[in-house]
Amino acid sequence: MKILLVKPKARLGAVLGLQGFQLLEPLELGYLAGALPAHHDVRVLDLRLARFENLAFSRTLAHFRPEIIGFTGYTHEGSIIKELAVRAHRALPRAKIIVGGHHATVAPEDFETDYIHAIVRGEGCRPFRSIVDRLEKKAALDGLANVIVPGTTMPAADPESWPEFPDPATLPTPRRDLWDPNRYRAVWTAEHLPKWEPLFPPVSMVRTSWGCKMKCSFCIVPFLCAGKHQPRPVESVVDEIASTAANHIYFSDDENFIDEAFAWRLAEALEARGIKKRYFAWTRSTTVIRSPELLKMWRRIGLDSAFLGFEFPTNEELRKAKKGGTVSGNEQALDSLRRMGIAVHAAFMVQPEYTEDDFSTLRKYVESLPPVQCSFTVCTPSPGTPDYEEMRPKIWVDNAHDLHDCMHPLIPTELPLRRFAHLFAVQAAVGTSKTPLRVNHHVAPPVDLLRVVRAERRYYRGFKNMYRDYPQDLWD
């Protein structure tokens, strides 16, 4: 069968701003394609790469004429997917339209329409293969695990009913042959890079494990993975990394080192195979403090940079968010990683209730840190979680899902919205000024420096103009 897998292009300026720094492979679509028998003709259409996404979509439909179209998407892309599905239905009324991904998992009811034929929740490989098998035999789609056929009963909306993640050993190898690896690049952070080393190398995204054992109150991951961390078989990860064309690997785990034994085995296996790549990983301050030798080992095999959720500049906020760490612990982890030569990406969150003083506290705190790459989001519970239900009566817009990019406040801000957006943008600018390669005056190719300047401007503008995504009466 002819199968088209589509990743939509976001509309929110804040997300597009972030994309100026990182545009990563559509890994989820590679997994789905990898799960299908080889006789199908599968294509990936990543609309993030298109200047005119509607045109690119219509052209592909007209030339390829898929019989099955699969859409992936985050919550802020839900409406965009529905619009694309309508266009696909009009152009190819006989094509079957399937949706999956994060929004389909947390809010499947949003996709209950006449022109969507199946909604897949949770991990999609096995359900998607079953759907394609059934469609090939012209059979109905009812009764498949984790597949909802619109028009039939929707499952309960609480996280208890979310599908469990399967054993990662049963998952296929993602098909990276379906896209051009050179199109996917991310700004590469490190404490020091050799002179003239490019700042935006081609990057492959690899997942070594699923889930996290922690239960930070703001995070959706514990719900998605039922509180479990499940690593992949070491050999399959090593084979996948060895086979990627890119020299730079961005891990898309939730926490790369939380299972120490697995992380040791993986590092040793990569070293034994003589694989020399550069890595970016996600971890916690508590893990770094607990396992410095493990981090040193990873540094030895190529870990350039690690993501740490600093979240807040005060212990009171960290306690409230059940982060299980402290401000001094974050600083200790930062110091320890820097001494190993590993750069830190520190992620912070602001709250809609933030006042001028709170922003000032965060700004001063970030300014006081040693060189570090920073990012900022607004603390926003995910649809489907108890925290979201608690917030729901206070939501001040009709289209909350369209604004759910963790950068738009969904409840009234204490400050006037335009002022909030301004201070948020200033915060982002303070953050970018601290980046290690900038502080250390890395000598980079001029074209890359230009790209950084452009990305920073776009990122800043995306934050500053965020208030325009709301009805005008909420601006001031």
Ligand code: B12
């Ligand atoms: C890595 C990551 C990123 C990376 C890169 C993602 C990318 N490809 O561009 C970066 C850092 C750039 C990023 C950015 C953002 N991210 Co992010 N990210 C993640 C993370 C940690 C892993 C995602 C991933 O790659 N998984 C690996 C793939 C293989 O798995 P998957 O996407 O889940 O896909 C499987 C299933 O969902 C299903 N499936 C998916 N699509 C489809 C389609 C069909 C047809 C079918 C049948 C099945 C199916 O099968 C897939 C294969 O197993 C998740 C957390 C998590 N645990 O999921 C957050 C997460 C997805 N991100 C999130 C958000 C909000 C964002 C941002 C919008 C905000 C921000 N401030 O960071 C931005 C914008 C990204 C965008 N383009 O819109 C949220 C989404 C919440 C939601 N309800 O939508 C998550 C869940 C984090 C969170 N804690 O809330 N992210």
Ligand code: SF4
């Ligand atoms: S440690 Fe990270 S991934 Fe795990 S629950 Fe907390 S925020 Fe989520």
